[in-house]
Amino acid sequence: MKSLFQAELYRARKSKSPLIILIVCFGMSLFSGLSYGIMYGNAPWIQKMYENAFGYNPFAFGDDLDLGLDIAGFTRMKSVGEFISTGLRINICLYLVIFIAVFLMPMRRSGFIKNLSSEHSRTRIFFVHVLLILIYSFLLVDVAALAMALMCLVTYRGLPLGGLPELLTYLVTSALLVAAIGLVVLTLTDLLRRQTPAIVMSVIYLWMIAPTVFAMGQVMTLYTSRSDFRLQYVSLAGNLMLLSPGKWDTILSALLVIAVYAGLCILLHFLVVRKKDII
Amino acid sequence: MSYIITTSDLTKQYREVTAVDSVDLHVEEGAVYGLIGRNGAGKTTILKMLAGLAFPTSGSITIGNGSRKPRIGVLIEEPGLYRSLTALENMEIKRIALGSPDSPERSRQLLEFVGLMNWADVRCGSFSLGMRQRLSIALALSGDPDILILDEPINGLDPQGIHDVRTVLSRLNQENGKTIVISSHLLDELSKVATVYGILDRGRLVKEAGEEEILNSMPAYVRFIVDDTLAAKTVLESMGIFSYQTKSQHMIHVLEQFARRDEMLEKMIMAGIHVHECQVVRESLETYFMGITKEDRV
Known part of the structure; x- marks a missing residue:
């Protein structure tokens, strides 16, 4: 497994x-942060426009600074800025x-998997790809956060990040929530063995994860008798830092999400995918 | 006898179609096993199952005859390459993935071996089919496999390429003792390297035999090219040989008595006949294959 992982890194x-x-x-x-900054820079004008159009003041919901690493579309609008940034930003x-699609799938699409199949089982290849997805999710989130932080510095001349633990x-x-989605996409592509339907199904799935996570939060609340699993309530990630009262609850919720998704994907892999012919 | 690959009742079914039907293969260590069959006979499906790319519906496959699991190099159907990467990079990915102790220099040696050293740093996307085929053979050889499974490895190659691949396979088998399981439509080419044959027809193994047995069962005749066929026929009949065919004004095929070839030649010369050619000709593997599968169909 180590050698396969090294080969993939190469x-x-x-x-x-x-x-x-x-x-x-x-x-x-960066562009997302910039647009966000522009919106806030023109807050009075937007406020007036919204009041004229919809009869309410969107800024009344609060004007928290959103670093905006949301991963789903079902985000309750807290501000116009959040709305715009969510709309403009291409989802992580x-x-x-x-x-x-462009890196993991070609192993199967190009047929290179045939060169490895006698040495590496499908399960081993699957787990190496799961590991790569996990690592890449962290990289994507960190890169996006860095860009947003830079734009914060430029736009607001400051970086209201809160404490380091937060x-x-x-x-x-x-990153964990993004990786959870990645696992679903990976399993779908392995299952369907065709790229386009797998991607279409994955994108549809992106819009279904919020209610699923919401349901999981409800289960957590039911079993722990606590009601602060709110990461699913407002957003999967956007404004998370500002809304969740406890960092461990937040991480626990994310771990629960990825554990459930990873469990399902691994189960599907063992029951179906690994028994399928490669070509 | 030491078999490195055996299959027992190997069957593969795709919905209603039985692609491979209760096949028992026996591949000896160090053999070049030629799988012969028409399109759809089940050759590729068997090779895929041997390579671990497809699962049997029923039956079993045993690979290896000792404690160490033999390493397998595979080339099945289209060459599997990352086209945006160079030939050398493809080789390196395979080498690293196998955890091979070989140095990167080994990848270059293999490219040299298949005649692609000058294209080592060129992206595979620009390669011709023949070049991709050669690179796939080099990839199959990466990691020093004990068994090579090759499906139509000379497909798309020009005559020089076919010759090169044949030479490479012969060297691998004879010098390095590699076991090779190979399928090809070009039966005459296959007959130049294979030592054992498995003949498939509609998913079933109709015959499995060594080169010698196959050669002995192939129809053969002695071809004479002479200046006077009438005189030659008289000589043959005086020797009690009546099973012959006059093919043209100067050509006679004697269909039996190969052991008496020299005697026939001597008698014809003594009778004053000018003999321009006298040789035993065997039917091709293709003719043999057509005959045996036709027999099976009847």
Whole structure:
């Protein structure tokens, strides 16, 4: 498994596509931060426009600064800024889907998997790819956070990050949730063995994860008699740091999400995927 | 006898279609096992199952005959390459993935071996089919496999390429003792390297035999090219040989009595006949294959 992982790292270095995706993610996050800044810079004008159009003041919901690493579309609007940044920013999960499509899938699509099949089982290949997804999720989240932080510095001349533990919680949670989606995408592509339907299903799935996570939060609340699993309530990641009262609850929730998804994907792999012919 | 690959009742079913039907293969260590069959006979499916790319519906496969699991190099159907990477990078990925103790220099040696050293740093996307095929053979050889499983390895190669691949396979088998399981439509080419044959027809193994047995069962005749066929026929009949065919004004095929070839030649010369050619000709593997599968169909 170690040698296969090393081979994939070598391929990542040579093919450059993972690096390009990270650069695009960084660039788009800068753009997202910029647009966010512009919106806040024009707050009175937007406020007036919204009041005229919809009859309410969106800023009344609060104007928290959002580092915005959301991974789902079902985010309750807290401010126009959040709304716009959510709308403009290409979802981090989509970068992960692209990574899976252009980097992980070619092993099967190109047929290179045939060269490895006699030495490495499908399960071993699956777990190496799970590991790569986990690592890449952390990289994507960190790169996006760095870009947003830079734009914060430029736009607001400051970086209201809060405490380091909160920031780390925020990053770890976001990465775990992004990775959970990646596992689903990986399993779908392995299952369908075709790229386009797998990607289409994955994108549809991105829009279904919020209610699923919400349900899991409800289960957690039911069993722990606590009601502060709110990461699913407002957003999967956006404003997480500001809304969740306890960092461990947040991380626990994210761990629960990834554990459930990883469990399902691994089960599906063992029951179905690994028994399928490669070609 | 030491078999490195055996299958027992190997069967593969795709919904209603039985692609491979209760096949019992026996591949000796160090043999070049040629799988012969028409399109859809089940050759590729068997090779895929041997390579671990497909699972049998029923039956079993045993690979190896000792405690160490033999390493397998595979080339099945289209060459499996990362086209955006160079030939050398593809080789390195395989080498690293196998955890091979070989140095990167070994990858270059293998490229040299298949005649691609000058293209080592060129992206595979620009390669011709023949070049990709050669690179796939080099990939199959990476990690020093004990068994090579090759499905139509000379497909798409020009005559020089076919010759090169044949030479490479012969060297691998004879000098390095590699066991090779190979399928090809080009039966005459296959007959130049294979030492054992498995003949498949509609998913079933209709015959499994060594080169010698196959050669002995192939129809053969002695071909004479002479200046006077009438006189030659008289000589043959005087020797009690009546099983012959006159093919043209100067050519006679004697269908039996190969052991008496020299005697026939001597008698013809003594009778004053000018003999321009006298040789035992065997039917091709293709003719043999057509005959045996036709027999099976009847």
